[in-house]
Amino acid sequence: MAKKTAVSFTLNGSTVDVLVEPRELLIHTLRDKLAHTGPHIGCETTHCGACTVDLDGQSVKSCTILTVQCEETQVLTIEGFAKGGQLHALQEGFMQEHGLQCGFCTPGMITRAYRLLQEIPDPTEEEIRYWMAGNLCRCTGYQNIIKAIQYAARKLRGEVVETSHPLMAEVSL
Amino acid sequence: MNEITPDLSRLERLEGIGCSRKRREDPRFIQGRGTYVDDIHLPGMLFGVMVRSPYAHARIISIDTSKAKAHPGVHAVLTAEDLKPLKLHWMPTLAGDVQAVLADGKVVFQNQEVAFVVADDRYVAADAAELVEVEYEELPAIVDPHKAMDADATVIREDLAGKDVGAHGARRHANHIFNWQIGDKDRTDRAFENAAVTVKQDMLYPRVHPCPLETCGCVASYDAIRGDLTVWITSQAPHVVRTVVGLLSSIPESKIRIVSPDIGGGFGNKVGVYPGYVTAIVASIVLGRPVKWIESRNENLTTTAFARDYWMTGELAADTDGRIKAMRVNVLADHGAFDACADPTKWPAGMFHVCTGSYDIPNAHVSVDGVYTNKFPGGVSYRCSFRVTEAVYIIERMIDVLAQKLGIDKAEIRLRNFITKDKFPYHSALGLDYDSGDYEPALRKVMKAVDYDGLRAEQAAKRADPNCPTLMGIGITTFTEIVGAGPSKSCDILGIGMFDSCEIRVHPDGSAIARMGTISQGQGHQTTYAQIIASEAGIAASLINVEEGDTSTAPYGLGTYGSRSTPVAGAAIARASHKIREKARKIAAHLLEVSPDDMEFDLDQFRVKGDPARAKTMKEIAWAAYNNVPEGMEMGLEAVDYYDPPNFTFPFGAYLTVLDIQKRTGEIKVRRFYALDDCGTRINPMIIEGQIHGGLTEGFAVAFGQELPYDEQGNVLGGTLMDYFLPTTMETPHWETDFTVTPSPHHPIGAKGVAESPHVGSIPCFSNAVVDAFAHLGVTHTGMPHNSYRTWQQLRALNIAG
Ligand code: FES
Ligand code: FES
Numbered sequence: 001m002a003k004k005t006a007v008s009f010t011l012n013g014s015t016v017d018v019l020v021e022p023r024e025l026l027i028h029t030l031r032d033k034l035a036h037t038g039p040h041i042g043c044e045t046t047h048c049g050a051c052t053v054d055l056d057g058q059s060v061k062s063c064t065i066l067t068v069q070c071e072e073t074q075v076l077t078i079e080g081f082a083k084g085g086q087l088h089a090l091q092e093g094f095m096q097e098h099g100l101q102c103g104f105c106t107p108g109m110i111t112r113a114y115r116l117l118q119e120i121p122d123p124t125e126e127e128i129r130y131w132m133a134g135n136l137c138r139c140t141g142y143q144n145i146i147k148a149i150q151y152a153a154r155k156l157r158g159e160v161v162e163t164s165h166p167l168m169a170e171v172s173l
Numbered sequence: 174m175n176e177i178t179p180d181l182s183r184l185e186r187l188e189g190i191g192c193s194r195k196r197r198e199d200p201r202f203i204q205g206r207g208t209y210v211d212d213i214h215l216p217g218m219l220f221g222v223m224v225r226s227p228y229a230h231a232r233i234i235s236i237d238t239s240k241a242k243a244h245p246g247v248h249a250v251l252t253a254e255d256l257k258p259l260k261l262h263w264m265p266t267l268a269g270d271v272q273a274v275l276a277d278g279k280v281v282f283q284n285q286e287v288a289f290v291v292a293d294d295r296y297v298a299a300d301a302a303e304l305v306e307v308e309y310e311e312l313p314a315i316v317d318p319h320k321a322m323d324a325d326a327t328v329i330r331e332d333l334a335g336k337d338v339g340a341h342g343a344r345r346h347a348n349h350i351f352n353w354q355i356g357d358k359d360r361t362d363r364a365f366e367n368a369a370v371t372v373k374q375d376m377l378y379p380r381v382h383p384c385p386l387e388t389c390g391c392v393a394s395y396d397a398i399r400g401d402l403t404v405w406i407t408s409q410a411p412h413v414v415r416t417v418v419g420l421l422s423s424i425p426e427s428k429i430r431i432v433s434p435d436i437g438g439g440f441g442n443k444v445g446v447y448p449g450y451v452t453a454i455v456a457s458i459v460l461g462r463p464v465k466w467i468e469s470r471n472e473n474l475t476t477t478a479f480a481r482d483y484w485m486t487g488e489l490a491a492d493t494d495g496r497i498k499a500m501r502v503n504v505l506a507d508h509g510a511f512d513a514c515a516d517p518t519k520w521p522a523g524m525f526h527v528c529t530g531s532y533d534i535p536n537a538h539v540s541v542d543g544v545y546t547n548k549f550p551g552g553v554s555y556r557c558s559f560r561v562t563e564a565v566y567i568i569e570r571m572i573d574v575l576a577q578k579l580g581i582d583k584a585e586i587r588l589r590n591f592i593t594k595d596k597f598p599y600h601s602a603l604g605l606d607y608d609s610g611d612y613e614p615a616l617r618k619v620m621k622a623v624d625y626d627g628l629r630a631e632q633a634a635k636r637a638d639p640n641c642p643t644l645m646g647i648g649i650t651t652f653t654e655i656v657g658a659g660p661s662k663s664c665d666i667l668g669i670g671m672f673d674s675c676e677i678r679v680h681p682d683g684s685a686i687a688r689m690g691t692i693s694q695g696q697g698h699q700t701t702y703a704q705i706i707a708s709e710a711g712i713a714a715s716l717i718n719v720e721e722g723d724t725s726t727a728p729y730g731l732g733t734y735g736s737r738s739t740p741v742a743g744a745a746i747a748r749a750s751h752k753i754r755e756k757a758r759k760i761a762a763h764l765l766e767v768s769p770d771d772m773e774f775d776l777d778q779f780r781v782k783g784d785p786a787r788a789k790t791m792k793e794i795a796w797a798a799y800n801n802v803p804e805g806m807e808m809g810l811e812a813v814d815y816y817d818p819p820n821f822t823f824p825f826g827a828y829l830t831v832l833d834i835q836k837r838t839g840e841i842k843v844r845r846f847y848a849l850d851d852c853g854t855r856i857n858p859m860i861i862e863g864q865i866h867g868g869l870t871e872g873f874a875v876a877f878g879q880e881l882p883y884d885e886q887g888n889v890l891g892g893t894l895m896d897y898f899l900p901t902t903m904e905t906p907h908w909e910t911d912f913t914v915t916p917s918p919h920h921p922i923g924a925k926g927v928a929e930s931p932h933v934g935s936i937p938c939f940s941n942a943v944v945d946a947f948a949h950l951g952v953t954h955t956g957m958p959h960n961s962y963r964t965w966q967q968l969r970a971l972n973i974a975g
Contacts, residue, residue, distance in 0.1 A: 024296070031211070031212070032294070035214075037212035038206070040211075040437065041467075042388075042470065043470040045893055047470075047894035047895065047899075048894060048899075078204065079204070081204070087204075091203040094199070095195060095199040095200070098196070098862075100199065100202055100695075101438075102385070102386070102435070102437045102438045103202025103435065104207075104387045129902040129903055133901040133903045135901075136386060136901060137386070138438045139438055139695045139863075140863060141868075141908060142866075142902045143905075144863060145902075165859045
């Protein structure tokens with residue numbers, strides 16, 4: 001068995017230390033060793049985006065990077081979004097705009113959209129479509145995902161936002 | 174249904190049928206807290222990996238597992254020889270065939286399962302899988318189903334040697350599976366002989382894959398001391414899996430628990446039982462430790478459940494006005510190496526006989542031959558009810574072919590042939606009873622919304638202009654689906670009728686739990702099911718917890734596929750709710766000391782007729798159910814219903830798309846897609862719209878990019894997401910949705926089911942639009958997928974491309 005290496009990085013604000021083989025992919029470390037099962041595996045070939053995390057301010061498909069490359073980095077996964085019982089605007093947006101069905105792509109989608117809104121706070125639909133093209137969804141048809149990101153963008157800019165679905169009922173979390 | 178005009182404010186609080194209630198499942202998904210099978214980690218869990226065949230057809234000379242077994246961290250390597258003493262080297266398929274769990278003597282498709290390596294983790298298992306040495310003697314592979322039926326074709330299934338009768342009747346050839354015929358052949362032939370006009374068209378519906386984002390997998394955990402087997406599994410039909418596992422393992426079903434946790438999309442891919450499930454279970458029993466098996470994407474795309482692969486010839490006979498007199502269909506169906514189609518046992522070609530569509534066609538005959546080839550098995554109903562997609566494709570293409578021949582407008586020919594509203598319930602020439610439909614207003618509504626005449630005028634102008642850089646195509650489909658499988662008189666799986674179930678328990682505080690035989694793969698059951706109970710039993714949806722997918726707690730049900738959850742399970746929910754309501758009526762009457770007949774139901778309470786001030790809310794009634802019931806009545810407030818539907822349901826729709834084809838490059842841009850669906854009573858409009866978006870996107874993928882091609886040696890050429898097209902945000906068009914409501918007369922709340930309609934209806938709509946762009950040049954059909962290269966070739970052939 002290959003020799004293991006100790007790696008430390010910051011995961012959603014907390015330092016983690018983990019022993020891994022040099023060939024181990026970040027997605028497997030996150031899911032199997034660090035119990036962060038929010039990022040999912042849809043392809044392991046960098047096509048689907050279900051495993052997207054934010055690494056030092058960049059969207060990274062965690063099936064594409066070795067854990068040993070993550071030494072002293074800052075990793076943000078979906079588990080780091082809601083703070084103090086408060087959903088992130090993107091999480092709220094996906095729920096309000098029905099931007100998900102099976103939910104399998106959702107953690108990767110939200111993580112990627114987060115990076116988009118960091119870079120472009122007021123994206124056009126074309127920009128959203130371009131930025132999100134590395135994240136596949138088999139259920140939603142993308143239209144509501146785009147609306148969810150627009151919802152979050154407006155909310156983060158301090159605008160009053162209403163959902164485009166006439167919802168009668170609030171869901172308590 | 175409710176007896177009185179509802180009070181809107183209370184109705185809103187109930188969050189019942191018709192409201193766009195936000196999804197109960199979302200909070201866990203948006204926070205990364207869903208529980209999919211691969212998220213399950215058990216102490217001591219091992220990981221299993223398949224060793225697969227590089228050849229499509231080869232004899233196995235030897236398998237040497239010694240090096241793999243000696244590799245540190247490896248716990249077992251299973252081959253067919255290890256499964257034989259357990260009689261598990263072959264398993265029954267849903268279609269009455271058998272399938273090798275691990276190849277027994279020879280392999281019959283590329284990537285077939287040959288050995289199963291179990292090790293400490295996925296890396297070690299993958300290393301060890303490389304060390305399994307298999308010696309093969311390659312045999313000629315058959316990839317073309319027509320060649321499979323040649324007199325001298327290689328025999329693919331040697332295990333069936335000498336068997337001239339299969340599960341569905343006589344076999345004509347060693348590679349023949351069945352012939353299935355339906356309709357009146359003589360009458361249909363006569364109608365063709367006497368017809369003024371006939372048309373005939375060959376078309377291939379290519380082999381595609383449902384490709385949910387989550388692959389298949391399971392975690393099997395056998396407790397040797399208790400004798401209990403628990404399996405977490407990506408299954409659309411957990412109860413049937415329990416029965417199958419019971420039959421295969423001889424463990425009583427009472428000791429088996431199958432759990433389908435959250436599922437990352439199914440689309441038909443997760444109906445069948447795959448070899449990996451069986452080997453993981455065997456390994457767990459043998460090793461006494463939990464074993465996880467999760468497919469890679471490549472394994473998913475090349476071994477689990479393809480769809481379609483229908484070589485079809487359609488014929489229509491009509492008079493000169495375009496009124497259809499007869500339809501004839503011949504199909505050669507490529508089923509791969511094992512007949513593992515997910516069809517109800519009694520119908521080898523599923524519900525393909527809905528292929529007369531929305532039209533009043535008096536005579537029809539269909540003949541389908543299934544054949545074996547050296548391709549992976551499956552034949553699942555990908556986002557459709559058992560071959561409905563193929564059925565709708567052929568009729569919707571054929572009616573365009575006929576319109577073209579007669580020079581009749583494509584909308585007009587449909588209006589002339591629709592089954593009219595007064596003919597429902599309608600008995601079709603192929604023996605189905607359509608429950609309800611109102612097709613003409615649906616099509617007219619769409620035509621008005623898109624300004625159909627304006628579009629045709631624009632198209633005519635563009636056709637007249639030789640310098641126009643694009644060809645414009647308008648596609649129409651007016652389809653009828655058949656969902657809600659199904660009546661046990663016509664549908665079963667391995668001998669179990671296709672009913673579905675619901676159990677509701679109302680707790681003393683008035684909240685409730687509902688347990689179901691279905692399982693959501695993104696359809697939002699937890700949300701919509703509670704809405705049905707809210708409306709039908711008067712308990713606010715927010716107080717209802719819906720549980721699915723655990724066979725230890727849920728009543729037996731046949732699962733979720735073929736848009737059957739709402740038509741079948743939804744009906745069970747409504748009926749269980751009504752049972753709750755009837756008991757509540759008696760308790761309320763007892764509390765108010767009046768006769769139950771004097772009580773009327775009003776949303777969330779029972780009140781005395783003529784004296785509305787005297788009322789008992791469902792909350793009060795629930796409390797009383799546990800301390801003060803009429804004499805002789807059982808305590809508690811609960812009900813269970815197993816619903817066996819009297820018929821299928823027949824949702825329908827009218828779709829229209831407009832696209833532009835670049836003459837120079839063959840690039841196609843979908844300019845507009847307008848989808849009008851009628852799924853009967855609408856439970857949650859937001860969820861319905863979401864499902865339509867999703868179905869249209871999957872239809873777009875099939876029409877414009879998906880196929881699983883093979884080379885001559887039987888190598889799959891589309892085994893990764895690099896080769897197999899899944900549309901992204903960049904390609905996916907904008908969708909417009911609309912609806913009409915024609916309730917099902919036999920469903921307790923009139924709901925029909927919707928999620929597959931957009932897939933079934935959009936694919937021929939896209940094809941019709943592509944062909945329509947070329948129609949003025951004499952083209953009657955072009956094959957899917959309509960990718961740019963193929964379209965460019967078409968343009969070249971017509972001397973149009975630059
Ligand atoms: S799993 Fe990483 S991109 Fe698909
Ligand atoms: S919601 Fe199912 S894959 Fe996106």
